[in-house]
Amino acid sequence: MGIRILFALVPILLFGNILPAQTLSQIKNMKTTPSCYGAVKISTPIQIDGLAAETAWDLAAWTDEFVDIEGAVQPAPKYSTKVKMLWDEAYLYVYARMEEPHVWGRLTQRDTIIYHDNDFEVFIKPFEQQSFYYEIEVNPLNTILDLMMPKPYRFGGDALMHWDVKGLKSAIHVEGTLNNPDDTDQYWSVEMAIPFSALSTYSSKATPNINDYWRINFSRVQWQHDVSEGIYTRKTANGKLLPEDNWVWSAIGVVNMHYPERWGFVKFVEEAEVVGLPKAHAAEKMAWNIFYLQQLYKQEHKRFADNIEELEEGRHLLTKDADDLRCEIFINSYKAGYVLEVKDLENHFTVILDNFGHYRINYE
Template identity: 30%
Template sequence: MRQLIISVLLIAFANSVCFGQKINAAYRLPIQKAVSPITIDGVLDEKAWELAEVATNFFMITPMDTSYAQVQTDVRMTYDEQNLYIIVVNHHLMEGPYMVESLRRDFSFGKNDNFLLFMDPFDDQTNGFTFGANAAGAQWDGIMFNGGSVDLSWDNKWTSKVKNYEDKWIFEAAIPFKSIRYKKGIKEWGINFSRLDLKATEKSGWAPVPRQFPSASLAYTGILVWDNPPPSAGANVSIIPYALGGVSRDFESESGNIYRREVGMDAKIALTSSLNLDLTVNPDFSQVEVDRQVTNLDRFELFFPERRQFFLENGDLFANFGYSTIRPFFSRRIGLNAPIQFGARLSGKINKDWRIGAMNMQTGEVESDGLPSQNFTVLALQRQVGARSNITGILINKQSLNYDPDPKSEHPLYSQFNRNAGLEYNLASSNNLWTGKAMVLKSFGPDGTQEGFVHAANLKYASGNLSWNWQHEYVSENYTAEVGFVPRNGFYKISPTVGYRWFPKSEKILSHGPDVGTTFFFNTTGQQTDKIINAAYSVRWRSQSNLTVWMGHDFVRLQRPFDPTNFSGETLPAGSIHKWNSLGAEYNSKPQSLFTYSFSTRMGGYYADGDRFNISSELGYRFQPFVSIAMSSNYNRIVLPEPWNTTNFWLVGPRLDITMTNTVFFTAFVQYNEQIENINLNTRFQWRFKPASDLFIVYTDNYLPAPFYTKNRSIVLKFTYWWNV
């Protein structure tokens, strides 16, 4: 009851602060229809560009946010019936080569000289798209959600060109109206432009953004003013077929080669300019980069993000509900152990205030595991309230089809259904200083089983210097989200944090200051099970290198047996109490250097009055813009009493990125994971022969380290083609 009262107070307070005018409404860039054809060549020589209005006089975001930028950037935009065009002149402030990692798509923002466009075509300051490039021509595109978060896994059809000159580099792009979603008939879009120049160590934006927020913050966009409403995308249907061939072999089972010959198809149908229907038949995701292995010393399941393209557009409607460890829907549960046969998803804007998401996926039966065919349905409806806040309702259903579980079977038993229903209020004030949410969830299962309840809320304040956050959570014992990510249940959690930053007038230091946080867990009887106290101090230099030192205290009362090595099979008993102190540091070098490095370390106590020492590092070198090499390592030394004694875990591996052009990529990485006794090799070749159309060759090997024995091996050739009907 206490948590419900707190949430009601949060919502009442939110309603008092979330209304307001758009902050940067005075920054307006007129756009008019092109008077001449546009050729995407990185040359500013068309008549249409001569007549276009210029967005210039950018504001500095970092190192200071109180003056105009020193680096000059000039942006022009125009359009025709098919495309939105942008050309950007990025002037150099000082002599010297540009700084980039490689020509790899969706590059790391902070390690590349780059220009980015952020646009809010619904003018709701919450959802949008981003496009851009680094100074060597590598493309960047993603979908925006939650007021400024960016998902770079999203990929779509557009063209661009970067041309370098002695005193500047020019970025020119054509973005088809068919590739984005926008509200029909409105003449004002939210828009902002971001420039990062590593030589000058300066980040800037056209419409000013306070330095505590990312330049992607949609709360601080200016306005793109159309001379007429943007043209309709017309009949907007895209067919994306694929053909695949491959062979794999499991050497441990001594089975023969398994051959793959598959075809499938995706389709994207724009029902309106802002509402999209996605269809898929026999999808395959073999080209998606595999998850990087980690040393797992956690008591609970680890989270790995979704990268499959079909689940991404408007995916925040489903996947952003809840918190990082309370997600009622997690799309990676679909197709985890069974093939996806077909699926459909309707998502987008109904009007300015309402968004909808509806998804249905069907998986096939797996006889060897006794896994029945299953259907997954998710419905989400979101209503914007105030300036940037919203209320979202969600329904999730997982249903086993034609399934009659046999308790005597040697196969695992699967639930006949699992359902979740929830309601969430998301607060975002007009100036983004106040954010937060309050949510409730209820789960349902057959015969009254799996019925549980969740409540959680937080409120965050982030000014230029001070930031603080209050968060509390409750998850009942029987709450079950089979299509979600909820690694822990049966607890109450309270987690307040506070931080402060000073911004001195120094030629070397950008900011410095402390962060303090505590987290308390209690079981449903009120007994404390965990206590975590952390205190840290961070320093960020103007060169963008940064250092953090921290110290912490942990208290754990185990609720179930746990192996502190996640390796030996020997466990500590439930109910046992463990306390320890630890300290550590993290450092990242400046991104301007061809040679970069980072490290983190911790030392101190561990379970059972033991000790743990950890050091992680990454060394990188780039032969820009074509080759990037990185070597990562992670070492853990765990000293415990018998029967564990001393355990050492190494996780090491090099990564090689070769980008012959911005359409031809080769990536290879090797990882040696001592904890799971595995060596993994993964290589991927990609040729983007046309926008959003690709040829992939993916080769994977897994080995037993000693003796060097092949566990399994596979190679896949995949061809995809994006065809606009």
């Protein structure tokens, strides 16, 4: 069955919008398929020392090499970055290896802005229905920044810096010499054990079951550097810092990690397997693409579109998203707010998304 688009005028009390629209070219960049990974369950202990020397790590495949955050429209990263994942009843284990001829870091105080150094970042969204997610950053000195986001910044979210990953274990290994500009290093690696108990809420346990999917992504921030009197610093030109590189596992399409709907997926498996996208992905992708196009339309017309034909500038981006979907937009009489429903007729669920980015899935 093809895509059917239905519209209805209803007095929904949703007004305004709080985020800028993407450009059409950015929306095109944001149509890449998210990366997927199968994390194998283990029963043997992992020593967190930055080395990943345990035989259990042999069960874990490497991810694909990291790409630029904007995807293929930008050059491939200069240095290799890749990740492995495992899990047991208590922890999600992450091991990242980053090729680097100059391993350096300066920041030593927890919860400072760690990406002002070269760093490695983990983004985790354990619960499908809730908007909140977690971020962990670490530099080559093993200095941690961890925070919880109630919702993305573009929807009015604000980082809760007082939140900590209680029980987090992390370690760094440097194949070379940290903060020594006189030699050439090979890589630095991060090993983490992220406790599920720290990600749980009062009413929801984060410990996954076999075949559960979580949203997850990884980012590497890389600065150009100078050396003065043996000290590394971020490179400047005309008194301004040169922009950093942002290399990620699953491309976002824009220079902003805080698009959880654009992250990759980890599937918690018992044995190694080839992992595909979850069943809800096609409907979710359709909903967000309509959302992005509505933002673009409102930027120009100061209102949301009444029907999909009005989104003609980017309508072609929707035509091949999926079959067996039925989309309905319920828009208020002021055309200042809407609720979008994308129904998957084959798998019997509905993705619901409004103009404020509130998102949920209703299963029949």
